[in-house]
Amino acid sequence: MTLSISLTVNGLARSITLDDPRVTLLDLLRERLDLTGAKKGCDRGQCGACTILVNGRRINACLALALSYDGADILTIEGVAQGDELHPVQSAFIDHDALQCGFCTPGQIMSVIGLLREAQTGNDPERIREAMSGNLCRCGAYIGITEAVLDAQNRMADAEGHR
Amino acid sequence: MNHFEYAKPTTIAEAIKLGQASGAAFLAGGTNLLDLMKGGVTHPGSLIDIAHLPGLDIIETLGDGSVRIGALVRNADLAHDPDFAKKFPAIAEALLSGASAQLRNVATVGGNLLQRTRCAYFYDLASACNKRAPGAGCDARGGENRGHAVLGWSEACIATNPSDFCVPLAALDAVVEIDGPAGRRDIPFEQFHQLPGTTPERETALAPGELIIAVRLPATAAEFAAHARYVKLRERTSYAFAVVSAVAALRFDGPTIGEARLALGSVAAKPWRAHAAEAVLVGGKPSADNFRRAAEAALADAKPSGANEAKIELARRILVRACTLAALGTPERIPALPASPFATPAGAIIHD
Numbered sequence: 423m424t425l426s427i428s429l430t431v432n433g434l435a436r437s438i439t440l441d442d443p444r445v446t447l448l449d450l451l452r453e454r455l456d457l458t459g460a461k462k463g464c465d466r467g468q469c470g471a472c473t474i475l476v477n478g479r480r481i482n483a484c485l486a487l488a489l490s491y492d493g494a495d496i497l498t499i500e501g502v503a504q505g506d507e508l509h510p511v512q513s514a515f516i517d518h519d520a521l522q523c524g525f526c527t528p529g530q531i532m533s534v535i536g537l538l539r540e541a542q543t544g545n546d547p548e549r550i551r552e553a554m555s556g557n558l559c560r561c562g563a564y565i566g567i568t569e570a571v572l573d574a575q576n577r578m579a580d581a582e583g584h585r
Numbered sequence: 586m587n588h589f590e591y592a593k594p595t596t597i598a599e600a601i602k603l604g605q606a607s608g609a610a611f612l613a614g615g616t617n618l619l620d621l622m623k624g625g626v627t628h629p630g631s632l633i634d635i636a637h638l639p640g641l642d643i644i645e646t647l648g649d650g651s652v653r654i655g656a657l658v659r660n661a662d663l664a665h666d667p668d669f670a671k672k673f674p675a676i677a678e679a680l681l682s683g684a685s686a687q688l689r690n691v692a693t694v695g696g697n698l699l700q701r702t703r704c705a706y707f708y709d710l711a712s713a714c715n716k717r718a719p720g721a722g723c724d725a726r727g728g729e730n731r732g733h734a735v736l737g738w739s740e741a742c743i744a745t746n747p748s749d750f751c752v753p754l755a756a757l758d759a760v761v762e763i764d765g766p767a768g769r770r771d772i773p774f775e776q777f778h779q780l781p782g783t784t785p786e787r788e789t790a791l792a793p794g795e796l797i798i799a800v801r802l803p804a805t806a807a808e809f810a811a812h813a814r815y816v817k818l819r820e821r822t823s824y825a826f827a828v829v830s831a832v833a834a835l836r837f838d839g840p841t842i843g844e845a846r847l848a849l850g851s852v853a854a855k856p857w858r859a860h861a862a863e864a865v866l867v868g869g870k871p872s873a874d875n876f877r878r879a880a881e882a883a884l885a886d887a888k889p890s891g892a893n894e895a896k897i898e899l900a901r902r903i904l905v906r907a908c909t910l911a912a913l914g915t916p917e918r919i920p921a922l923p924a925s926p927f928a929t930p931a932g933a934i935i936h937d
Contacts, residue, residue, distance in 0.1 A: 425591065443591035443632070446619070466620050467688060479661075479690045485619045486691070489591055490612065490634050537686065542665065548921035555823035556685020 427492040431455060432501025440488060447491060448472045448483035451498060459499035459528040463558075470557035473529040473536070474498050480536025482556075499528035502535065510581070511535055514574035515567070522561030533557045534571050538578065545572055586619075587628035594633060597641075597764055597796065603633045605766055605794035611635050613657060614691040616684075617700045625710055626701075626717060636693075641798065644669055650804030653762075656695030656797045660750070661686070663694065673802065674915045675753045675813035675832050682817045682924035683749040685824050695797035698751060698761065698777065699789065702744035702854070703826050705729065715741045716785040730891030732828060735884075735900065737853040742785030743890035745851045746778060749924070752850035753815060753832045755858045757806035765795030774800075778855030788854070809834035809846060814910040817850070817924040818903050827851040829900040830924070833907035835871070842866045847883060847908070852900055859883035862904070871912035873905070880904040 425440045431451070438450065448465070451457040451474070463471030465484045472483040475497040502509040511534045514520070521527045533554060543549035550571045551564070559567065594600040604611055608630030612618060615636075621627040635641075641657040644666055652672065654663060660680050663669060670677035684692060706712040706725045713722035725733055725743050733743040751774075759774040772790050779787055791797075817830040830850035836843045845866040847859040862883035869875045880901035887897045906926060 443589060444586050466623060467616055470685065470687060473687055480687050481691050482616075482687045485616050485688075487612065487615055487619065487632075487634075489593070490615065490636050533687065536690075540661075540665075540686070546921055552823050552922055553686050556687045 425489055427489060429491065429493070430495045431457070432496070432498060438488070443487070443489055445488045446484055447474065447476075447486040447488050447496070450488045451483065451496075457498050457500050460532075461525055461528060463526070463529075468558075469526070469529075470533060471526050471529040473532040473557065475532060475536055478536075478539055480533050497532070497535075499532055502531070509535070510577045511538070511570070511574040514570035514577065518566040518570040518573060519563070520566035520570040521559075521563050526557060526559045526561075530554075530557050530559065530567060534567075534574065537571065538575060543571075545575065547572065586622045587625075589629055590631035592631060592633050593637070594635070595638070597638055597798070600633055600635050600638060601765055601794055601796055603631070604796060606631055609633055609794075611796060613693040613696045614659070615696075616688050616692045617696060621701060621708075624708055626708055635796070647801075650807075652802045652804075652807075654694050654800045654802075656693060656799055658694045659690060660684070660692045660694070660697065661689040664689070670919070672807040672810055673753070673757070673813070674810060674919070675815045675834055675911075676750065676757070678919050678923045679749040679753050679815040679817075679830075679832065681919060682815065682830075694750075694800055697748055698797060698800070699791075700748060701788075703747045704733070704744035707744060716744060716781075716788075719784070719786045726891060728891075731893045731895070732851070733890050733893055734853050735887040735889060735893060735896050736849075736857055737780040737855065738890045739781045739783065739785070741783055742781035742854065744781070744785070744854060746853065746855050747826045747851060748856065749815070749817060749827065749830060749850060751778070751856040752830055752848050753813075753834070754800065754802075755856040756832045756834055756846040756848035757809070758803055758846075759806075760801040760803070761797060762799040762801060763791065763795050764798045765792060767792070769798070771801075774856075775858055781854050785854070808836050808844075811915055812837065812911045813915055814907050815924045816903050816907040816910065816926055818899060818926055822922060822925060822927070829896060829903050831900070831904040831907040833904070833911035835866070835908070835911050837871075841868055841870060845879075847879065847904065849883065849900055849904065852887070852896065857883075859904070861885065866908070871908070873909070876905045876908040876912075877901070879908065 461471035463469035610629035641655040664680035712724040812835040819825040834846040862879040865879040
């Protein structure tokens with residue numbers, strides 16, 4: 423059985439033929455599209471390392487069957503910078519030491535971008551921590567991550583204000 | 586994960602037809618089903634992908650004032666719908682206390698009703714489990730069972746239903762709309778989930794091939810909006826299943842309670858509506874003594890299924906807490922930590 427889907431991945435239209443219906447979005451990105459930014463941590467929806475945006479919303483790519491996402495617009499960590507210019511959330515993670523080993527970081531950053539689009543937390547650190555609870559960090563960079571979210575949110579609001 | 590056939594029907598009728606095949610399973614968000622398949626706990630021969638069926642992702646108010654939630658509405662969309670959250674704040678709070686933001690963006694209303702237990706022995710293929718393999722036995726009975734059922738359990742199964750969303754739905758007299766080979770029918774929420782008895786593999790009233798279309802809340806369910814809270818005790822503050830949870834929804838006639846709706850979560854194989862406890866509260870004042878008497882009534886039939894006697898008193902106290910918070914009034918906005926026993930507004934009595 424061959425199964426075909428179309429996806430937009432980081433702005434590029436991709437036509438994909440699958441020989442197996444079991445392929446998840448995570449495996450598709452990592453094994454077939456050479457986009458290894460999204461990480462396979464638990465592969466069971468518990469750690470958040472595979473977080474990507476689908477149609478603007480953050481999801482766990484490991485629990486998404488690729489076939490079910492025909493036509494979707496996908497954004498991964500590889501697609502968030504503008505050329506050499508980092509996304510404000512990426513810059514804020516560096517400035518606030520919001521990582522140590524870095525394994526969870528692509529998922530953390532995609533989750534933060536999703537969180538900012540959801541616009542539910544404001545600048546309340548407690549709401550930010552709650553909204554980030556689906557991303558585990560074994561190095562324990564949580565304090566820096568929360569600071570980075572607050573800072574990135576301010577930078578993006580400022581940039582918006584200067585337009 | 587086992588190999589499976591994949592089908593993507595475009596109409597409900599086609600989905601139902603495909604869903605009648607032996608070994609077929611409906612796939613919506615997939616957050617529970619794919620996890621179970623990866624663990625080898627379930628192995629459907631075919632997946633019927635219903636995630637894109639038209640018309641099932643709508644929240645609408647019907648002519649009689651009831652609110653109809655399509656089965657494919659995502660948990661996050663329901664919880665963040667301003668009109669819905671205003672009418673049914675305890676449901677929004679319950680939804681936001683469950684899973685993670687990523688999972689809530691995908692998990693559906695229908696899928697939440699059908700999620701499987703989180704009993705570790707159900708997930709562990711090396712353990713005996715009557716739910717996974719009928720007749721195999723139950724290793725939970727003599728195992729790590731401090732989180733297991735204290736109400737409605739049987740010798741065959743002591744697993745609990747892990748849903749947060751289903752607890753306020755049970756309290757508020759929701760109705761589950763079904764479509765299937767024999768046509769459409771409604772199931773009152775309390776009759777949807779089944780107690781294990783001798784057939785713990787049978788968890789709901791759904792017949793083979795039947796599909797959840799929507800969940801409906803009667804207009805009267807919105808009358809509790811000013812005094813409705815969900816409280817969830819967890820082993821960590823966020824992103825954890827309940828040890829026990831409770832919803833309290835009160836309607837006041839002046840200073841006395843005119844009507845009460847109470848239910849407990851994670852204490853049984855189904856969300857546990859506490860009718861006897863509701864009767865205790867009606868006509869009385871919202872006092873600590875009355876809430877405690879109601880909690881005693883709610884757990885009157887409880888008995889430990891293992892080393893979990895503590896859960897009975899925890900359930901009483903969480904129910905008292907939910908009543909206390911509900912009586913104080915629904916907060917303007919859902920707290921930063923939804924349903925947390927630690928997020929207590931000023932003036933609430935935490936310890937007596």
